[in-house]
Amino acid sequence: MNTLLRSLCLPWLLVPAFAAAEVPAVAVDIPPVHSLVDRVMGELGSPDLVIQPGASPHGYAMRPSEAEALAHADAVFWVSDALTPWLAGARESLADEALKVALMETAGTRQLAYRQGAALEIHAHDDHDHGHSHSHEGMDPHGWLDPVNAQAWLEAIAESLADLDPANADVYRRNASKGQAELETLVDELNDRLADARDARFIVFHDAYQYFETRFDVQALGAISLGDASDPSPARIRAIQDHVAELGVQCVFREPQFSPALVKSVFEGTGVETSLVIDPLGVDLPLNADLYPQLLRQLADGVVRCASEA
Structure with a gap:
């Protein structure tokens, strides 16, 4: 009897494994x-x-x-x-x-x-x-x-x-x-959240945020590094430092995968807020379907916090 039951049940037990393989x-x-x-x-x-x-x-x-x-x-x-x-x-x-x-x-x-x-x-x-x-x-x-x-x-x-x-x-x-x-729905949510932060004056660690800026009508005033995250030249660092006073920069965004030492050295003594962190990849977020919308919310939150530094 047990042998008969096993023979009858075996095909059904195999169905989920076969379906998963597909x-x-x-x-x-x-x-x-x-x-x-x-x-x-x-x-x-x-x-x-x-x-x-x-x-x-x-x-x-x-x-x-x-x-x-x-x-x-x-x-x-x-x-x-x-x-x-x-x-x-x-x-x-x-x-x-x-x-x-x-x-x-x-x-x-x-x-x-x-x-x-x-x-x-x-x-x-x-x-x-x-x-x-x-x-x-x-x-x-x-x-x-x-x-x-x-x-x-x-x-x-x-x-x-x-x-x-x-x-x-x-x-x-x-x-x-x-x-x-x-x-x-998320686009509408973030547009509402950023409505009073359009004038935030910030610099990013590397030029990775142009698509977010363009979609939500916010504008980075500069980037320490180019979009490929290559090390900035001394001339680029000097240019960034010149922009701080000229453009009234409120804050610079650090990224968790890069050392904060460079940010600190570039902006030391300027009065610019350097503690804010944003990230184009969602480094600290759980790896699941919710990561993407949470990543965009984090970016919007960073811009809103920067605007509050005015």
Whole structure:
């Protein structure tokens, strides 16, 4: 009797494991992209993160477990090779058969050119909706900080996963649609929160926030480092110091993954508030679907706190 029961139950016991195996294995580059993919996958699964929280995406040495995640991926989502140039070779060698999606290249993504100079002048401005391939020399790759871009990316992620996993296509698309509606509400929330902080006068550690600034009509007055987080030259530091008094800077935002010593040395004795911390990656946030909206709320909170320093 026990043998008969086991033989009858065994096929049913195997169904969940088989169904789980049908869900694509997914690898992503940074925590905000992980959050968006996690939102789309929902209860079906979660992606593997290649660049761990707290690390700079501009330069990174993968661990064996992260290389293994790439090697086993059915799909790889990343922002842009402009953000992670080191990832291109690993991606091609380890995930050569995976579906690969550079999110900054997907339809509906707003692209902005890198800004230049300590005062963040914009050169060769390139602001457009993108639906075709061409050279993007000088493109600022921090596009995830515009939630309207994230809405487009949710759709691109859902459609990519739907192609790989037609059985769950409706789930991916439904989750993406819910995520887009949540981001629509978030945009209204942050616009309300920032309404009285538009005149905040701040400098950022590195020029990573242009998309957030443009979407919410706030403006960094300068950046200590360029958008690739490279070390600033002495001339750039002097230019930043000159701007402090000239522009009435209220505060400078530090980033948790970089030493505060540089910020302190640049602004010591100026009276500028240097204790505020913002982060384009959500370093201190739990790695889940809520990370992305919480990251944008943190940025808005930082600007509001800076405005209160007036």
